[in-house]
Amino acid sequence: MHTLISAELLKLRTIRSPWLLLAACPLLVVAGTSGLVVSSNKPLDPTAQxxxxxxxxxxxxxTLVFGILAVAGEYRHQTITDTYLSTPARGPVIGAKLLLYAIFGALAGVVSALVGLGAAAxxxxxxxxSFAWTDSAMWTTIGGGIAWNAAFAAIGVGLGALIRSLVGAIAVALAWIALVEGIVGQLIGDLARWLPFNAGQALGAAAEPVMTPDLLPRWGGGGVLVVYTLLFAVLAVGTSMRRDVS
Known part of the structure; x- marks a missing residue:
């Protein structure tokens, strides 16, 4: 496994697109924080933090798209054949990708949190x-957000293994978030709370959510997201072992 992880790190060091995606994470947080402060007439209290x-x-x-690149990106650039020839046991290859990309997803969340804290302060x-650095609700929200980033990176790896087309996998992921959970989810009422993005929102939600108040409790969102992560991991390994590369 150590060798496989080292090989994945080498691949990441030789391409720029994954790093550009991760660099966009703190920019989104700064933009969102700035937009909240500028557009809100409410006092800047711990709830606003x-x-x-x-x-x-x-x-x-x-980080979801970052994870998709792990497998679908290799199919796009036709390097997946060399990967599987060097390590015929496909399960450990996918396992190494799941682990490494989840770690990088968490690290992206940590960097985003640090940048976001600096911007908010x-x-x-x-x-x-006055900025309340000791506010427990703020730190709980940050912890949930970091875990959400890690889980979605792993889910992205699984999705990239299931839908080997890079464009197709990204399109499906974004359409699911924007259409299925954003629009269709409104038609099925409380059942939408159990969908992946909504579960992530519950995990990384503020003490008083601004956009989506009807969420699972934080522990429930975390549990649901763990189930989705494990499900996509199992499907990714099983599918990769059965399918032909070409």
Whole structure:
């Protein structure tokens, strides 16, 4: 496994697109935090702090695509054949990708959280408000957002293994978030809370969510997201072992 992880790290060091995706994560958090402060007439209190750092979880859209690149990107560039020839046991290959990309997803969440905290503290200072660094709700939201990023990176790996077309996998992922969970989810009422993106929102939600108040409790969202992550991991390994490369 150590050799496989080292090989994956080498691949990541030689391409730029995954790093550009991860670099977009803190930019999204800064933009979201700034937008919240500028557009809100509410006082900058601990509740607003939690809402500001909740944008860390929304960066999971980028870590999801980052994970898709792990497998679908190899099919696009036709390097997957060499990967499987060097390591015929496909299960460990997918397992190494799942582990490494989940770790990088979590690290992207940590960096986004640090940048977001800096941006929020700067806005609070500029508005003459006191920033409560010890607020437990804010740190709970940050922890949930980091876990959400890690889970979506692993789910992305699984999705890339199931839909080997890079464009197709990304299109399906974004369409699911925007259409199925964003629009169709409204038609099925409370059942939408059990869908992956909504479960992630519950895990990384602020103490008082701004956009989607009807969410599972944080522990419930985390549990549902773990189930989805494991499901996609099992499907990715099983599918990769049965399918032909070409």
């Amino acid at each position: 939690s809402q500001a750092v909740a944008h860390v979880g929304l960066a999971s859209i980028f 700067a806005w609070w200072s500029g508005k003459g408000a």
